[in-house]
Amino acid sequence: MSTTQMLKGILDGCILAIIKNKEVYGYELTEKLESYGFHSFSEGTIYPLLMRMQKEELVTSTLKKSTAGPRRKYYSLTKKGEEELNKFKLQWDHLQTNVNRVLSNEVEEN
Amino acid sequence: MSTTQMLKGILDGCILAIIKNKEVYGYELTEKLESYGFHSFSEGTIYPLLMRMQKEELVTSTLKKSTAGPRRKYYSLTKKGEEELNKFKLQWDHLQTNVNRVLSNEVEEN
DNA sequence: TTCTATACCTTGCAATACAAGGTATTTTCT
DNA sequence: AGAAAATACCTTGTATTGCAAGGTATAGAA
Numbered sequence: 001m002s003t004t005q006m007l008k009g010i011l012d013g014c015i016l017a018i019i020k021n022k023e024v025y026g027y028e029l030t031e032k033l034e035s036y037g038f039h040s041f042s043e044g045t046i047y048p049l050l051m052r053m054q055k056e057e058l059v060t061s062t063l064k065k066s067t068a069g070p071r072r073k074y075y076s077l078t079k080k081g082e083e084e085l086n087k088f089k090l091q092w093d094h095l096q097t098n099v100n101r102v103l104s105n106e107v108e109e110n
Numbered sequence: 111m112s113t114t115q116m117l118k119g120i121l122d123g124c125i126l127a128i129i130k131n132k133e134v135y136g137y138e139l140t141e142k143l144e145s146y147g148f149h150s151f152s153e154g155t156i157y158p159l160l161m162r163m164q165k166e167e168l169v170t171s172t173l174k175k176s177t178a179g180p181r182r183k184y185y186s187l188t189k190k191g192e193e194e195l196n197k198f199k200l201q202w203d204h205l206q207t208n209v210n211r212v213l214s215n216e217v218e219e220n
Numbered sequence: 221t222t223c224t225a226t227a228c229c230t231t232g233c234a235a236t237a238c239a240a241g242g243t244a245t246t247t248t249c250t
Numbered sequence: 251a252g253a254a255a256a257t258a259c260c261t262t263g264t265a266t267t268g269c270a271a272g273g274t275a276t277a278g279a280a
Contacts, residue, residue, distance in 0.1 A: 002117075002164065002235090003201055003204075003205070004119075004234095004235080004267095004268055005118045005119025005235060005236070005267095005268085006118065006119040006120055006201060006202070006205055007119075007205075007267090007268070008115045008116070008118035008119065008235090008236080008237095008266075008267055008268070009112070009113075009114075009115025009116040009117075009266085009267080010116055010205070010209060011267085011268080012210060012267095013209075013213075013214075014212045017212050017213050017215070020211060021215050025227080025228095026227075026228070026229095027226070027227050027228075028227095032180070033212075035213045036203070036211050037207060037208040037211060038208050041268085041269090042268075042269045042270065042271095043227090043228080043229085043269095044229090044230085044231095044268075044269050044270065044271080044272095045267085045268050045269055047228065047229060047230090048229085048230085049265085049266090049267080049268085051266090053231090054140060065280095066226070066227075066276085066277080067226095067277090068226060068227095068276090068277060068278060069224070069225065069226030069227050069228095069275090069276055069277060069278085070226070070227050070228070070274095070275055070276040070277075071180055071227080071228090071276085072226090072227070072228090073227085073228075085276075086210070089213060090211070091113055091116060092116070092209060093111075094147070095116055095117075095120070096206060097147060098146055098147040098148050099120060099123075099124060101146050102124045102127050102128060102146045103123075103124075103127050103138060103199060103202070105127070105131050112237095112266090114237055114238075115236095115237085115266065115267070117236090117237070118235075118237070118266090118267080118268095119235085119236080121236085121237080121280095122236095135259095136233080136258075136259070136260095137257070137258050137259075137260080138258095147238065151237085151238090152223095152237075152238050152240095153238095153260085154237075154239065154240080154241095154260090154261085154262090155236085155237050155238060155260090157259070157260060157261090158236085158237090158260085158261085159236080159237085159258085162236090162259090167236055176246080176257070176258075176259095177246090177247095177257095178245090178246055178247060178256070178257060179244090179245055179246055179247085179256065179257030179258050179259095179260090180243095180244055180245040180246075180257070180258050180259070181258080182257090182258070182259090183259075185226050185256085192244085205266080
């Protein structure tokens with residue numbers, strides 16, 4: 001099993017969290033994710049993902065001049081994006097709890 | 111983002127962990143996962159997954175009579191399956207660490 | 221001018237969770 | 251005995267998403 005599969009759906013939430021903290025552009029994200037411990041991501045992953053999130057109105061983008069190279073497309077969170085991030089946090093929390101419960105072989109308590 | 115996507119690749123590890131603890135049959139798994147807090151899984155998810163894991167020699171299966179209904183196909187872990195489970199635990203640990211780091215906006219320490 | 225780094229995007233593929241539908245066995249109910 | 255219900259397995263087709271590979275364009279440096 002590759003880490004690739006384990007990231008499905010989780011990367012979305014991580015990127016929302018990063019954008020919330022500070023607006024970023026796509027190219028920057030591929031590097032930024034590394035600073036959080038992830039192996040570096042393909043641009044073929046990042047750009048389509050950002051465009052999808054914009055289509056879903058979770059983020060907005062504005063072009064700004066770069067110091068070196070073409071203009072950067074900076075992304076920031078919409079209100080809907082913040083709500084989505086909060087939803088993700090809850091889901092991630094449940095997932096963590098459940099997986100850890102399975103791995104340590106404990107049954108759910110109520 | 112649905113939980114469905116967040117499970118990709120993670121379900122494998124969970125099922126390996128459950129099988130290691132005690133041999134189980136497919137139909138039973140769909141119920142067992144609920145007791146760990148997961149919403150119940152489709153059989154269309156479980157059966158292909160078990161067959162794939164058998165093909166990869168992570169598990170073996172034996173048919174046993176049921177008290178009610180057709181014979182059950184019980185799965186148990188191979189040595190390779192145990193190794194895979196250990197790998198999964200490490201990967202899951204890293205994933206947890208990294209995602210939580212992003213969500214709390216901490217940079218990796220070295 | 222040419223090279224390099226920056227920055228964006230597209231296409232096609234692989235992996236996997238799931239809905240929907242199908243088959244067979246065993247017990248229970250009428 | 252026949253019908254119904256629960257148990258148990260499997261298959262097909264679809265949607266989602268991460269990624270490799272390849273493409274385009276801008277700006278500064280050599």
